[in-house]
């Protein structure tokens with residue numbers, strides 16, 4: 001028995017008999033420790049190994065570019081051709097040796113990139129200059145078809161590497177999200193329908209991973225967020241988004257509430273995951289400022305999530321889960337901004 005018993009229950013994902021070993025998921029984190037070409041380094045494998053050994057039941061690998069034109073950052077991880085498979089295999093093994101599940105987060109940055117990184121103008125649903133990045137141009141229909149194939153190939157390679165599931169990165173204003181955003185996607189062809197590209201990618205990925213591998217979809221909406229005032233998501237459009245993606249093959253929602261998972265959405269006190277529950281019965285993994293075992297356990301107990309994705313808490317302490325299990329939550333090292341500088345210098349602050 002532990003004070004936080006509800007963190008340690010299995011969570012069946014409703015597909016292929018796959019179940020999360022416990023309710024703590026390491027959220028995807030781009031740590032910029034890959035080679036210049038985006039291949040996995042021993043540093044990254046050891047990073048995952050430490051978290052799996054520390055009791056995290058499920059690891060979601062960092063946003064992984066599925067195509068060279070989808071790169072978002074220097075030294076971020078890739079899966080853009082078969083030469084990347086071996087590195088991911090090592091990550092999967094490090095997780096499995098410690099009883100954890102592992103999956104990749106398939107990613108295309110779209111407009112969130114730079115000419116200096118890509119060697120050409122970034123691509124997006126429509127012409128769009130995302131703040132802080134170089135102006136992107138609208139993709140041609142052929143480029144969109146290619147991107148769908150790139151996601152599909154990324155999924156195939158993930159399975160070849162032994163992944164237990166795959167996640168699509170549909171959040172945080174990257175390519176999948178750019179198509180869904182009415183303030184970014186102004187296309188007049190069939191890809192102007194906001195869910196058309198996310199659905200096509202989901203279908204293609206579902207097809208290639210087969211019927212037994214869970215497919216997780218991470219999304220964010222930032223309704224009511226002053227940083228995104230033009231995003232016209234409403235309860236109705238959220239409901240439609242979830243409905244069509246579920247029909248296309250999504251099994252689990254990874255709901256990114258950015259930095260706060262305890263605030264209301266759509267002008268109400270209702271949290272985003274609770275809006276999601278009104279429209280979908282699928283399991284919900286929720287991310288956003290869940291830092292300690294009491295907070296995380298209470299969030300689950302209150303019914304806002306079936307599992308929680310922790311990011312900064314697991315940067316700070318790889319042993320977070322083991323300490324929670326042994327009722328030693330007071331020994332957990334808390335996240336501090338200096339941990340980010342340590343990471344930049346190649347030190348693991350949670351070791």
Ligand SMILES: Cc1cc2nc3c(=O)[nH]c(=O)nc-3n(C[C@H](O)[C@H](O)[C@H](O)COP(=O)(O)O)c2cc1C
Nearest residue numbers: 027028029030062063258287288289290310311312
């Ligand atoms: C260093 C760092 C890198 C991140 N990289 C990614 C990423 O690659 N993909 C993603 O979806 N979210 C990424 N995030 C967001 C986290 O997964 C998480 O949703 C967010 O940090 C909120 O959770 P937290 O409060 O537990 O940190 C990153 C966060 C951090 C701190």
